[in-house]
Amino acid sequence: MYPPITYLTDCSDTNAQARLTTRMAALFGRSPVVLPLGGPAPLEAAGLTLLDVLLSTRLLGEDGFPTATLVNVAPRDGSWPNGAPFCWFRHGRHTVFSTYDPLLLDPVRRHLGVDSVEVTDAPTVLDAAGSWARIGEPDAVDVAATQFRSLWYLPLLAKWVLDERPVPSSPVELPVPDRPDGVRVALVDNFGNCKLTCTAADLALTAGDRVAVGRTKVRYHDHLSEVPAGTAALVTGSSGPGFLELVVNGGSAALEFGLRDGDTVDLRS
Known part of the structure; x- marks a missing residue:
């Protein structure tokens, strides 16, 4: 069998x-x-x-x-x-x-x-x-x-x-692959959430911290349920060892930020 x-x-x-x-x-x-x-x-x-x-x-x-x-x-x-x-x-x-x-x-x-x-x-x-x-x-x-x-x-x-x-x-x-520096979108899920290639610990984030995503400031939350409806945020997602996800509660972060699989995301504290 x-x-x-x-x-x-x-x-x-x-x-x-x-x-x-x-x-x-x-x-x-x-x-x-x-x-x-x-x-x-x-x-x-x-x-x-x-x-x-x-x-x-x-x-x-x-x-x-x-x-x-x-x-x-x-x-x-x-x-x-x-x-x-x-x-x-x-x-x-x-x-x-x-x-x-x-x-x-x-x-x-x-x-x-x-x-x-x-x-x-x-x-x-x-x-x-x-x-x-x-x-x-x-x-x-x-x-x-x-x-x-x-x-x-x-x-x-x-x-x-x-x-x-x-x-x-x-x-x-297995070698360390050649890859661009920075945080990337590993994939966009069916909700439009952008699963990133780093964790909150990688960026030394704690709940409530504000992070610049390009020209937009968003807060980091531990859970999606803490994000107000219609608001963009970073949350700890379900993939990998707690990789961050860029989300819009009730919307699509991929559409709002113009992102797709493989894109580099400009994150700054």
Whole structure:
């Protein structure tokens, strides 16, 4: 019996979801929960979401069950011949299979202590799989070279690791990624709240402090319930280790401040 599977991917139109869901059901005997990663900064959104997914498995009040999470963000920016490779790691009882990208994986590095991952090379893995899987050489070449590796390769990698096959991989220590200085919007939620990449402690804020957000002064509150209706504020949100959120109670901070995923936010005490 395989663990429940959550699949986060930026390749998530209806056609792609139908293919991913059916292929995963055929491989694992159950359909995954397929969730889209959209917006202008999918790496930032994926990193925060992966952190929150793993944090959500804690404090269950009981042992709980293992889970598997797949993460695919596949920009073709020329840094890799056919997009970034895929990697995997374990966090407690949970296994993650992900695009290898230092920015995407930085939140779990900083906040969960995931300091290394197992990076795979698709052609090498598919060649080795000939000893346990019925995949001929022509098909292996096609799977390694396809543009849609999140459909053809990543589910196979997940299954073979979970099946404890001798999947070739190389341990790689996660580096500190190159990234702009300052506070950024990790993602904008469906309410228009802007989830930021810092905590109140990072900025030495206490309840009631006023903070300049661009040209606008807002107060910091511990909870959204303390923010007057229609008012903009900074609050301690539900993501990560208490990351700040820029909110408008009853409105959209993203619209009011003109922000979107990945933007840098000018915060000054």
